[in-house]
Amino acid sequence: xxxxxxxxxxxxxxxxxxxxxxxxxxxxxxxxxxxxxxxxxxxxxxxxxxxxxxxxxxxxxxxxxxxxxxxxxxxxxxxxxxxxxxxxxxxxxxxxxxxxxxxxxxxxxxxxxxxxxxxxxxxxxxxxxxxxxxxxxxxxxxxxxxxxxxxxxxxxxxxxxxxxxxxxxxxxxxxxxxxxxxxxxxxxxxxxxxxxxxxxxxxxxxxxxxxxx
Numbered sequence: 001x002x003x004x005x006x007x008x009x010x011x012x013x014x015x016x017x018x019x020x021x022x023x024x025x026x027x028x029x030x031x032x033x034x035x036x037x038x039x040x041x042x043x044x045x046x047x048x049x050x051x052x053x054x055x056x057x058x059x060x061x062x063x064x065x066x067x068x069x070x071x072x073x074x075x076x077x078x079x080x081x082x083x084x085x086x087x088x089x090x091x092x093x094x095x096x097x098x099x100x101x102x103x104x105x106x107x108x109x110x111x112x113x114x115x116x117x118x119x120x121x122x123x124x125x126x127x128x129x130x131x132x133x134x135x136x137x138x139x140x141x142x143x144x145x146x147x148x149x150x151x152x153x154x155x156x157x158x159x160x161x162x163x164x165x166x167x168x169x170x171x172x173x174x175x176x177x178x179x180x181x182x183x184x185x186x187x188x189x190x191x192x193x194x195x196x197x198x199x200x201x202x203x204x205x206x207x208x209x210x211x212x213x
Contacts (some may be wrong), residue, residue, distance in 0.1 A: 019033065053065065065085050086099055100120075
């Protein structure tokens with residue numbers, strides 16, 4: 001009779017080595033990775049109110065949390081608790097941390113409220129996360145960038161570009177990724193709620209020529 005490893009075994013045998021491979025020092029006395037960190041003001045039920053791992057910057061701010069599940073569970077079931085964790089942590093520092101959801105076999109990266117979660121090969125290094133944080137904090141709205149009329153000189157082309165920029169600035173990329181993930185999961189036999197259909201649109205001179213996905 002085979003037994004699925006529990007969460008503690010998964011962390012020790014799979015998650016800890018992958019954090020080390022990404023350059024993280026998991027010795028809690030060194031302060032870069034800490035375990036079982038309480039989330040202030042959070043009702044302990046039903047998730048005990050602690051993050052499994054917190055990954056820290058050199059200034060002591062949490063740059064990412066890691067929520068671990070045993071191998072037999074889909075790590076995405078932790079979405080609601082992870083959202084709460086990063087929201088609460090953001091109240092005590094200058095930014096909202098990133099999140100990883102993992103069962104040791106599958107790992108998802110999530111920039112909560114800004115991007116949809118996506119499956120990744122492993123954990124990101126501190127420098128990778130610092131780069132992502134910089135990009136997030138210094139993002140320029142596409143609508144503020146001018147259209148190169150040498151490439152798109154016709155009025156309908158410029159209008160199409162402006163419409164696309166407006167959609168992406170308004171979160172269309174996340175909607176598109178939600179639909180992509182929905183159809184991928186359907187193909188893999190996983191049932192999930194269908195995303196909002198408001199993201200797909202057409203734009204051109206006759207409103208039918210250019211379709212953006």
